[in-house]
Each structure stands twice: as structure tokens, then as C-alpha cells.
Amino acid sequence: MDFQFSIILESIPTLLEGAKLTWIITLLGISGGMFFGVLAGLGRIAGTEALGEKPHGVFVPISFLIQKISGGYVETVRGTPIIVQAMFLYFAFPMLVKAIMDLERFRIEALTAAVITIMFNAGAYIAEIVRGAVISVDKGLVEAGMSLGITRFQLISHVIGPLALRRMIPPLGNQFIISLKDTSLFIVIGVGELTRQGQEIMASNFRALEIWLTVAIMYLIMTTVLAVTLRTFEKRMKMF
Amino acid sequence: MANIIELKNVCKSFGNIEVLHNIDLTVEEGEVLVVIGPSGSGKSTLIRCINCLEMITSGELLVDTIRIPHERNRVRQIRLEVGMVFQQFNLFPHMTALENVAFGPHKARSVSKKEANEIARDLLNKVGLAEFENKLPGQLSGGQQQRVAIARALAVNPKVMLFDEPTSALDPEMIGEVLDVMKQIARESGMTMVVVTHEMGFASQVGNRLIFMDEGRIVEEGKPQEIMKNPTSERLKEFLAHVKHH
Numbered sequence: 001m002d003f004q005f006s007i008i009l010e011s012i013p014t015l016l017e018g019a020k021l022t023w024i025i026t027l028l029g030i031s032g033g034m035f036f037g038v039l040a041g042l043g044r045i046a047g048t049e050a051l052g053e054k055p056h057g058v059f060v061p062i063s064f065l066i067q068k069i070s071g072g073y074v075e076t077v078r079g080t081p082i083i084v085q086a087m088f089l090y091f092a093f094p095m096l097v098k099a100i101m102d103l104e105r106f107r108i109e110a111l112t113a114a115v116i117t118i119m120f121n122a123g124a125y126i127a128e129i130v131r132g133a134v135i136s137v138d139k140g141l142v143e144a145g146m147s148l149g150i151t152r153f154q155l156i157s158h159v160i161g162p163l164a165l166r167r168m169i170p171p172l173g174n175q176f177i178i179s180l181k182d183t184s185l186f187i188v189i190g191v192g193e194l195t196r197q198g199q200e201i202m203a204s205n206f207r208a209l210e211i212w213l214t215v216a217i218m219y220l221i222m223t224t225v226l227a228v229t230l231r232t233f234e235k236r237m238k239m240f
Numbered sequence: 241m242a243n244i245i246e247l248k249n250v251c252k253s254f255g256n257i258e259v260l261h262n263i264d265l266t267v268e269e270g271e272v273l274v275v276i277g278p279s280g281s282g283k284s285t286l287i288r289c290i291n292c293l294e295m296i297t298s299g300e301l302l303v304d305t306i307r308i309p310h311e312r313n314r315v316r317q318i319r320l321e322v323g324m325v326f327q328q329f330n331l332f333p334h335m336t337a338l339e340n341v342a343f344g345p346h347k348a349r350s351v352s353k354k355e356a357n358e359i360a361r362d363l364l365n366k367v368g369l370a371e372f373e374n375k376l377p378g379q380l381s382g383g384q385q386q387r388v389a390i391a392r393a394l395a396v397n398p399k400v401m402l403f404d405e406p407t408s409a410l411d412p413e414m415i416g417e418v419l420d421v422m423k424q425i426a427r428e429s430g431m432t433m434v435v436v437t438h439e440m441g442f443a444s445q446v447g448n449r450l451i452f453m454d455e456g457r458i459v460e461e462g463k464p465q466e467i468m469k470n471p472t473s474e475r476l477k478e479f480l481a482h483v484k485h486h
């Protein structure tokens with residue numbers, strides 16, 4: 001078996017292009033995922049004492065509705081494969097829009113579809129992480145905050161949030177890494193991310209060992225960067 | 241003196257189980273009311289109803305000038321006027337002692353950060369913890385944590401302080417330091433206080449009035465010394481005999 005180091009060197013520029021795209025999809029995806037995740041995570045426990053004052057009057061049915069919508073989102077995403085979600089968004093969704101809204105030229109860029117898929121997909125898992133962390137905050141601390149006469153927003157942003165965040169970091173790190181690796185599935189909708197670039201070089205030179213080894217190392221470097229960033233963040237927080 | 245707290249025919253249920261039955265109670269401004277009673281008799285529930293951590297199921301509650309349930313949207317105002325100290329201290333573990341105490345005035349009363357820190361330093365000094373301001377709760381003893389918690393509640397400048405068994409979670413040698421702080425508050429500031437406690441010494445020294453609760457009702461009420469000397473109900477006799485041996 002001959003291992004040619006030159007193959008690796010030759011493939012690096014193209015693979016880096018792919019890695020760059022992987023990185024962009026991941027960062028945009030998990031940023032959006034954090035947004036949807038916090039929203040849906042808090043939404044699933046809307047109106048419970050985990051978030052302070054229990055609602056009354058019209059806010060009771062409103063909280064219930066928010067809970068159901070958030071729950072429906074999380075369960076839908078968790079119950080379907082990400083690859084199906086990407087295919088649906090890229091191929092099926094534009095057809096739906098065309099049919100319903102009579103927009104002849106509506107289409108979604110593959111890259112856009114990839115970013116949105118990661119956003120919604122990661123968002124659902126992050127929602128569960130957020131929910132779990134918020135529920136685990138000591139009820140006594142929530143009551144202590146309430147008894148000071150602060151608003152619900154202050155309670156969430158200064159008491160519940162910071163305490164929950166500390167418990168969220170390890171599982172969030174895990175989810176970020178999963179999302180990064182999930183971007184390799186977008187090979188099916190033709191996004192030129194790292195796995196796709198590797199696949200294309202492979203198809204032209206058949207150097208499987210060199211190419212997949214390089215691709216694997218590039219993924220490993222990116223996941224390590226994510227993990228180290230989160231660990232640094234965790235260390236910088238006041239622990240107790 | 242005017243009543244600062246009034247409960248009229250208050251009932252509280254959890255699900256189908258009623259745990260407070262038709263409670264009538266008034267607390268005057270500047271009064272120290274002591275609440276005693278066996279476990280499960282509804283002492284915590286009663287005082288948690290006063291700052292609306294539990295919403296009363298029926299009846300009427302008046303705190304300061306706010307009427308519940310009619311003015312349910314003003315619960316936050318009630319909490320600004322009613323501070324609470326918990327059995328488990330419940331200090332925010334991610335904040336230093338100073339941050340814990342400054343938090344209330346800064347956020348709830350919109351006092352500037354600088355001014356809130358001054359209020360907090362002043363209060364920490366009062367409870368004898370000036371040199372601990374940069375410690376996290378986890379680095380303090382139980383007695384110290386409870387004193388910080390008292391300072392935290394006072395910092396919001398309430399008219400009433402509620403204490404729910406503030407010394408029950410403490411090692412015996414730390415009970416005194418917390419009770420001393422509470423006595424000091426009662427004597428120096430004339431604060432209205434509602435104190436759930438089994439510390440009968442504290443009750444007789446500081447309390448103006450004592451209520452004995454049993455099974456969700458106020459069974460006896462009167463001057464602490466008199467009630468302790470001449471309990472009328474069997475339940476209270478039993479209870480006092482039990483408490484004295486601890």
C-alpha cells in the first residue's frame with residue numbers, strides 16, 4: 001500500500017474550502033438553534049412555577065398554547081431524521097409554497113436550506129437542554145428571587161438564567177459537536193461542505209485513505225475548537 | 241396602630257386538600273407576631289400566603305394597602321413591602337454576599353448600583369459580616385448565610401419581614417447569632433415581623449403576640465408568656481412539652 005503525502009497537500013486547499021462552509025453552516029445553525037432552543041425550551045415550561053409566578057386569567061390558556069406549540073416543534077424534530085428534514089426543506093417545501101402561494105420561481109438555496117435545517121434541528125435538542133436545566137434550578141432560589149419583588153424578566157435573566165446556564169454548558173457542547181457533524185449529511189442536497197469536497201476529490205483520484213484521513217482530521221480539529229471554546233467559557237464563570 | 245396585614249376568612253387548598261381553614265388574622269404595624277404549631281399545621285403556607293408565594297384560594301388578604309385577590313396584578317408591590325427569610329437561606333449561589341444583598345435594591349427598587357452597594361455594605365456591617373462581602377454563599381457557614389439572607393431581605397426596605405423557621409436548618413451553635421440579629425431588627429427598627437419559630441425563648445423575649453396553629457386553624461392566640469404559662473388546649477400543652485425538650 002502506498003501512502004502519498006503529496007495527495008494530502010494537493011487536496012488541502014479544496015478541503016479547506018469545504019471546511020469553511022461546514023464551519024459557516026455550523027455557526028449560523030447553532031446560533032439560530034440557540035435562539036429557537038431558548039424560546040422553545042422556555043415555551044415548554046411556560047406557566048409553570050419553574051419560571052416564577054404562575055399565570056392567572058387569560059394567561060392560563062395562552063401558556064397552555066405556548067407549551068403545546070413548543071412541544072409539537074420539539075417532538076416533530078426529534079421524531080424525524082435530520083436528512084429527511086433537509087430533503088423536505090430543500091425539495092418538498094418549495095413545491096408546497098409554489099402550490100399554495102402561486103409563486104412560480106420560489107426556491108431555497110442549498111446552503112440556506114442547510115443552515116435552516118441545523119437551526120431548527122439543533123433548536124429542538126437545545127430546547128430540551130434548556131428545559132432540563134431550568135427545571136433543575138432550586139425552587140427555593142426562584143422563590144427567593146420572587147420574594148424580593150423583581151420582575152419575571154429580571155428573575156429569568158439574573159437568577160434562573162445564570163444558574164441554568166451552568167448546567168447547560170456540557171450538554172450544549174455535546175449538541176454543538178453533533179450539529180457540526182450533522183452538516184456532513186447535506187451532501188445529499190449538494191452543499192459543498194467538507195464531506196462533499198472529500199467525496200468529489202475521491203471520485204477523481206480514488207485516494208480514499210489520504211482523503212478520508214485528512215477529512216477526518218479536519219472534523220476533529222473543528223470539533224475540538226468547539227469543545228475547547230465551551231470549556232474556556234465554563235471555566236471563566238463563577239462556580240460554586 | 242394601623243393594621244398592616246389582614247386576613248379575612250382565608251382558605252388555602254392544594255388541589256382538593258384544604259390546608260388553611262377560614263383564617264382570620266391581623267398584624268399591626270411594628271408588631272412581632274410569632275407563629276408556632278406542629279409540622280404540617282400550615283405555618284409556612286400561612287406566611288407564604290402573605291407575600292403571595294401561595295395565592296389564597298378564597299377569602300381576602302390585605303397587605304399595606306393592597307387587596308388580594310382584587311388587585312392580583314399588584315403582587316410585586318406586596319413583595320417590595322414584605323421581605324422573606326427562608327429556612328434554607330436560599331442565597332443566590334452565583335453571587336457574592338455583597339451581590340446577594342445589593343441585588344434587591346438595584347433591580348427591584350431601581351437604585352443605582354453604587355448606592356445599592358452602599359446599602360448592602362451597611363447591612364452586612366449590621367449583621368456582622370462586613371469582612372465577608374466578597375465570599376460566595378458556599379464559602380460561608382449556615383449562620384453566616386442566614387444573616388446575609390436577612391440583610392438581603394432588609395435591603396429592599398420592606399415594611400414587613402416574614403421569617404419561616406430561620407434557625408431550623410442551623411447547627412445549635414449558630415442559632416444564637418441569627419436570633420440576635422432578628423432581635424436587633426425588632427428593637428432598633430420597630431420592624432413588623434411575622435416569625436415562624438420553635439425558639440420559645442425568642443418568642444417570649446421579642447414576640448408581642450403568639451398564635452398556635454394546628455391542622456390549618458389558629459387554635460390559640462395571645463401574649464407569648466401568658467400562652468406559654470397557661471396553655472388552654474390539650475394540643476398546645478402537648479406541643480409545648482415537646483418543644484421544651486429540644
Ligand SMILES: Nc1ncnc2c1ncn2[C@@H]1O[C@H](COP(=O)(O)OP(=O)(O)OP(=O)(O)O)[C@@H](O)[C@H]1O
Nearest residue numbers: 254255259277278279280281282283284285286405
Ligand atoms: N405545594 C404544596 N402542594 C401540596 N400540599 C402542600 C404544599 N405545600 C404544603 N402542603 C401541605 O399543606 C400542609 C401544611 O404545610 P405547611 O408547610 O404549611 O406546614 P408547616 O406548619 O409549615 O410544617 P413544617 O413545620 O413541617 O414546616 C401540609 O399537609 C403539607 O403537606
Ligand SMILES: [Mg+2]
Nearest residue numbers: 283284285405
Ligand atoms: Mg414550614
